[in-house]
Amino acid sequence: MKNHTLTHLKELESESIFVLREVAAQFEKPALLFSGGKDSIVCFHLARKAFAPSKFPFPLLHVDTGHNFEETITFRDELAKKYGAQLIVGSVQQSIDEGKAIEERGFSASRNVLQTVTLLETIEKYKLDACIGGARRDEEKARAKERFFSHRDEFVQWDPKNQRPELWNLFNGRKHVGEHFRVFPISNWTEMDVWQYILQENIEIPSIYFTHERECFLRDGVIYAHSHVIPLKPNEKVEKMQVRFRTIGDISCTGAVLSKATTLEEIVEEVASTRVTERGSRIDDKRSEAAMEDRKKAGYF
Amino acid sequence: MTEFSTAGYLTMDLLRFTTAGSVDDGKSTLIGRLLYDSKSIFEDQYEAIRATSEKRGEEYVNLALLTDGLRAEREQGITIDVAYRYFATPKRKFIIADTPGHIQYTRNMVTGASTANAAIILIDARKGLIEQTMRHTYIASLLRIPHVIVCVNKMDLVDFKEDVFEKIKNDYTAFANKLEISDVYFLPISALKGDNVVDPSKNMDWYKGNTLMYLLENIKIENDINHSDARFPVQYVIRPMSNEHHDYRGYAGRIAGGVFKKGDAVTVLPSGHTSKIKSIDLLDNSLEEAFAPMSVTLTLENEIDISRGDMIVKTDNQPIVTQDIEVMICWLADKQLQANGKYALKHTSKDVRCIVKDIQYKVNINTLEKIEDDKNINLNDIARISFKTTAPITIDKYSRNRNTGSIILIDEATNVTVGAGMII
Numbered sequence: 001m002k003n004h005t006l007t008h009l010k011e012l013e014s015e016s017i018f019v020l021r022e023v024a025a026q027f028e029k030p031a032l033l034f035s036g037g038k039d040s041i042v043c044f045h046l047a048r049k050a051f052a053p054s055k056f057p058f059p060l061l062h063v064d065t066g067h068n069f070e071e072t073i074t075f076r077d078e079l080a081k082k083y084g085a086q087l088i089v090g091s092v093q094q095s096i097d098e099g100k101a102i103e104e105r106g107f108s109a110s111r112n113v114l115q116t117v118t119l120l121e122t123i124e125k126y127k128l129d130a131c132i133g134g135a136r137r138d139e140e141k142a143r144a145k146e147r148f149f150s151h152r153d154e155f156v157q158w159d160p161k162n163q164r165p166e167l168w169n170l171f172n173g174r175k176h177v178g179e180h181f182r183v184f185p186i187s188n189w190t191e192m193d194v195w196q197y198i199l200q201e202n203i204e205i206p207s208i209y210f211t212h213e214r215e216c217f218l219r220d221g222v223i224y225a226h227s228h229v230i231p232l233k234p235n236e237k238v239e240k241m242q243v244r245f246r247t248i249g250d251i252s253c254t255g256a257v258l259s260k261a262t263t264l265e266e267i268v269e270e271v272a273s274t275r276v277t278e279r280g281s282r283i284d285d286k287r288s289e290a291a292m293e294d295r296k297k298a299g300y301f
Numbered sequence: 302m303t304e305f306s307t308a309g310y311l312t313m314d315l316l317r318f319t320t321a322g323s324v325d326d327g328k329s330t331l332i333g334r335l336l337y338d339s340k341s342i343f344e345d346q347y348e349a350i351r352a353t354s355e356k357r358g359e360e361y362v363n364l365a366l367l368t369d370g371l372r373a374e375r376e377q378g379i380t381i382d383v384a385y386r387y388f389a390t391p392k393r394k395f396i397i398a399d400t401p402g403h404i405q406y407t408r409n410m411v412t413g414a415s416t417a418n419a420a421i422i423l424i425d426a427r428k429g430l431i432e433q434t435m436r437h438t439y440i441a442s443l444l445r446i447p448h449v450i451v452c453v454n455k456m457d458l459v460d461f462k463e464d465v466f467e468k469i470k471n472d473y474t475a476f477a478n479k480l481e482i483s484d485v486y487f488l489p490i491s492a493l494k495g496d497n498v499v500d501p502s503k504n505m506d507w508y509k510g511n512t513l514m515y516l517l518e519n520i521k522i523e524n525d526i527n528h529s530d531a532r533f534p535v536q537y538v539i540r541p542m543s544n545e546h547h548d549y550r551g552y553a554g555r556i557a558g559g560v561f562k563k564g565d566a567v568t569v570l571p572s573g574h575t576s577k578i579k580s581i582d583l584l585d586n587s588l589e590e591a592f593a594p595m596s597v598t599l600t601l602e603n604e605i606d607i608s609r610g611d612m613i614v615k616t617d618n619q620p621i622v623t624q625d626i627e628v629m630i631c632w633l634a635d636k637q638l639q640a641n642g643k644y645a646l647k648h649t650s651k652d653v654r655c656i657v658k659d660i661q662y663k664v665n666i667n668t669l670e671k672i673e674d675d676k677n678i679n680l681n682d683i684a685r686i687s688f689k690t691t692a693p694i695t696i697d698k699y700s701r702n703r704n705t706g707s708i709i710l711i712d713e714a715t716n717v718t719v720g721a722g723m724i725i
Contacts, residue, residue, distance in 0.1 A: 004560065004592045005523045008315040008394040017596035018555040021537045025609055025650070049584040050596070053549060054541040137385045144384040163382060164718045165408060165633050167415040169555070170647045170709045174716035188396055190387045196310040274343075 009197050016043075016185040017050040018169060019148050023130055023183050024050075024057055026173035030130035030183070031088065033119075034060040036072035037248040038205055039134030041079075042194055043185055045203050047132075048083065059086035061131065063119050065111040065250045066093040067229045072248055075206040090122035110252040120156055123180065130173070130181040138190045148187050154178040191246075195271050199264040208245050209267065211259045216241045222255040246271075313389070316522055319398040319413040319446070321437040322423035327454045331423065331492035332386060332399055333364025338499035339514070341388035383409050392518045407440065407666070407681035411631045411721055414444035415707070418522050421450045421513075426459045426489070430472050432667045438473075439666045442480035443629060443683065443723065445700060447525040449477075450486045450516060457491040461504040479669065481700070484520075488513055526593050527702045531559030532620065533613040534649035534695075534705070539598055551582060551598040552607055557649060557704035558697070559615070561599070562590040566616040569607055570695040575616055576601040593704075610651035612695040612705075620697045620705060624690045625658075627725040628708065629699075631683050634719035636712070638678035638686075644719070645711040648694045649704065654713075659687040685725070699723035 006014065020043075023030050032047060034040045044060070051057045060080055064073075080087040092114050095101040101117040104110060123131065137144045145160050149171045152158060164172055173181055186194070198205060215226040217236045224230055226238045229251045243256035244267075257274075261267045322328035336342050350366040357363075386397040398413030400406075414420065420441040424434055441449050451473055459465045466489040477485060488497055489508055496502035499514040511519075539551035561567075565578045581588040582598040591597045599613060607613070614620060632638055639657065646655040663672040663684045678684050699706030710720035 003523065004526070004528050005314050006595065007311065008313045008389075009310060011315045011594065014555060014594055014596040018536070021553050021596070025537050050553070051537075051539060052582070052584045052598075053543075053546045053551075054539050055543070138387045144386065145382050160382065165412045165721070167412055167709055167718075167721045168703065168707045169416075170707065172647065172709065172711055172716070172718045174645070174711060176716065188385065188387070190389070190394075192389065193394070200310070 009193065009200055012186070012189055012193055013046065013049075013197070015188065016046045019171070019183065019185040020047050020050040020132070022149075022171050022173070023132060023185075026171070027130040027181070029126070029128050030058050030132060031061040031126070031128050032058045033131050033133045034062050034076065034087075035134075035248065036062070036068070036076045036206060037134070038194055038198065038209065039136065039186060041203060041205055042189075042197060043132060043134045044079065044085075045201060046185060056083045056085040058132065059088050059126075061088045061090065061122060061126075061128070063090045063115045063122065064092060065115060066091065067111055067250045067252050069206075069208055069225070069245075069248065069251060071206045071208045075204075079204075088122065088126060090118040092118045094118075095121060110250060112250055112253050115250075123156075128180065129175070130183055132183045132185060134186055135184050136189050136191075136194075137187050146184060146187060148184055149173050150182040150184065151175065152180050152182060156180070158182075192268075192271055195264070195268045199268055202264075206248065208248065210263075211242055211244045211261050213240055214243055214256070215239070216243060216256060223257065225251055225254075225256060227251050313392065313394055314522065315394050315396065316419065316517060316520065317396045317398065317417050318419040318421060318450075318517070319400060319410070319417040320421045320423070321400060321410055321413075321441075322433075326423045326425045326428075327492045328399075328423055329365030330363075331421070331452070331454065331490075331498065332397060333366070334492050334495060334498050335397075335514070336386065336388050337364055338495065339388045339390055383413050390514070390518055395517060407436070407631060407683070408633045410437065410440050411444060411633075414440055414446055415703075415721070417444075417446050418525050419448040419450060419517070419520060420446045421452055424451060424453050424469055424473070426453050426455045426465055426469065429469050430476065434473070435476060435668075436666050438477055438480065438482070439664075439669065442477075442482050443631075445481065445703060445723075447522070448484045448486070448520050449482050450488065450513065452492075452513065453487065453489050454492050456489045456496060456502075456505065457494050461489070461496075461502070463505070463507040466508075486510075486516055488516070527558040528592060529559055530618050530620070530697065530702060531561050531565070531615040532557040532593075532697070532702065532705050533561065533599065534651070535607055535609055535611045535613060536650045537609060538607065549600070550604070551600050552613065553596075553598045554613075554650065555596040556591055556593040558593050558702045559618075560590055560592040561615070563588075567601070567613050568616045568619060569605060570612045570614060570619070571622045571693045572606070572611070574603075574605040574607075576603040576605060578602075610649075612649065612651075614695075620695050622693045622695050624693050626688050626690065626694070626696065626708075628686055628688060628722035629683060629725060630678070630686050630710070630720045630722045632678050632680060632720055634712065634717060635680050636719070638684075638720065640676065643713070645713050646688070646690060646694075646708055647711065648696065648708045651692075651694055653694060654691045655688040655710070657686060658689050661685040661687065686722075696724050698725060 092111050095118045101114040147166045215238050216223050217238050244259040261270050351362045354363045384399045388395050400409040400413040422437050453469050470487045490497040497512045535552045536554040568575050579600045579602045581591045642657050646653050660676045697705040706724045708722040712719045
């Protein structure tokens with residue numbers, strides 16, 4: 001008899017496609033949270049597979065902090081255009097201008113926390129009942145407790161101690177008016193799985209994931225990209241470095257790594273031998289031991 | 302660190318396992334040990350737990366801290382909810398459903414067990430079989446976890462004695478013989494010291510078996526999935542309505558059992574209409590055959606009315622279409638099951654409603670005795686119940702197929718998942 005076992009990547013892919021199709025079947029107005037980072041790009045690719053040959057089924061929702069890498073924005077626009085996907089952009093700058101969000105001050109100011117305000121506003125404006133995100137359980141300890149279908153009450157809060165049990169492949173997306181869901185199709189993927197899958201499927205990703213020369217500076221052991229977004233302290237010196245990004249977020253909270261990786265194979269090899277978690281270069285998680293848990297409870301994805 | 306072959310991902314498969322243990326039997330330490338010894342712990346994670354251990358005045362780095370998730374768990378030193386952990390070796394990727402041994406114990410273990418290929422059951426070598434061991438084993442049997450690995454832990458505290466291990470092994474076998482568990486392994490380990498976890502023990506020459514990691518990497522999981530009864534619950538109908546694909550009508554779903562090939566004669570249930578498989582599609586690929594648990598899109602030769610909730614099966618091997626089901630239920634909610642109550646019921650991609658017809662008995666999961674005089678079904682109770690559904694559903698027995706034999710019940714007022722059921 002033939003071997004009927006799937007490779008781990010095929011099985012993960014199949015599971016994620018199943019989840020995405022459940023979203024389309026169980027919700028009226030879902031959107032895919034799209035940051036231009038590798039995880040949301042993989043979700044995008046999986047959604048294309050899930051619904052082919054129909055055109056891309058969900059609008060893309062990007063919460064734009066105004067502090068993005070230019071390369072990410074270009075990539076986002078080109079991808080949406082290429083596959084005819086609708087793009088919704090929620091602007092953090094606009095939330096600040098309207099007085100709904102208050103800009104942080106100081107050298108380590110970031111707009112990361114402010115994203116929640118804009119996200120919730122956008123959800124309300126477009127009456128979205130489910131937001132699909134590329135979060136993974138291996139990323140962070142609070143995320144290890146997430147469900148695939150994560151229920152949010154009318155205050156958009158996550159209640160980690162009182163989550164709906166999720167058994168077999170039976171996802172309960174029932175909700176009352178005003179409530180909504182966050183859905184995480186790649187919950188069971190690790191950083192390594194994501195890179196191997198990108199390699200296997202030859203998925204296009206923004207250029208800043210590969211090594212490039214960039215003006216950077218060092219602060220608290222983290223390599224930052226030099227930009228108008230982060231004011232330099234007097235003793236900090238900008239120098240040219242050969243770097244790439246392991247995760248892509250807001251410029252103010254994404255650290256770079258020294259790297260020579262020019263191909264996907266080299267990135268996979270680098271990830272395999274690296275000894276620090278990818279969120280280790282995310283300054284947003286370092287604020288306290290429960291930084292992610294607190295943000296998630298408040299409605300962050 | 303171990304060399305991670307970057308080409309290995311093309312052949313690696315995936316094993317999901319659950320860990321069950323009671324308070325202080327070293328479950329978190331064992332998971333920490335697996336993660337640490339398989340080099341899945343990063344330096345910044347290790348540094349964080351080292352600092353915490355030091356702050357608490359502990360003698361050694363407490364690997365159990367790796368599995369703490371929520372603030373309340375760290376503060377109280379307990380696990381509240383199922384947490385999922387990941388590690389990989391060059392052979393396999395592993396997903397651990399780490400379930401707590403404390404409160405809401407059954408509910409969480411059932412959740413973790415529902416998707417597991419294997420269960421690790423921990424027994425403290427000093428204590429032997431205790432009530433919780435029986436419970437864990439019963440649930441593994443009820444949920445039909447295909448492989449059970451019994452780890453007799455803390456062997457270092459009984460001087461690594463063979464007779465302690467042998468006695469526990471015999472006691473356990475006597476108990477497990479009464480249940481539906483076919484594939485059981487026994488290992489003497491010390492999670493704290495690392496004996497027989499990843500590396501063979503130097504303290505137990507008498508043990509000739511494999512290490513835990515070897516077992517996890519090599520257990521045969523191909524037959525864990527039903528490959529004989531072809532089942533395809535329709536999840537979503539794909540109709541592009543574009544010029545290019547004007548007449549395309551695809552049925553999207555994840556194969557719940559068996560193998561489908563192009564040209565197979567199929568029947569759609571519950572309607573009974575028949576057709577043939579025209580193509581099996583996935584993005585730009587057209588496949589000759591597909592098997593569980595692949596997500597694909599089927600197209601059929603004839604145009605028939607098919608929607609979400611229908612099931613496509615091979616004509617020569619059909620499941621049961623019925624409105625009456627007998628179910629072993631695990632109750633997941635604080636609010637009792639209502640006698641004659643009505644619930645929403647989810648089975649594969651089908652949504653129906655159901656009414657409780659008869660509560661037959663509860664199971665005392667410590668002794669396996671049937672309780673027939675107490676019909677109050679509370680949180681964590683397991684009971685045999687008959688239901689009638691508002692519309693026909695297409696079922697197999699759970700023992701035959703975990704996908705087409707399982708249901709969940711939802712409270713229609715609160716929308717909360719209140720019951721998990723296995724069809725008998």
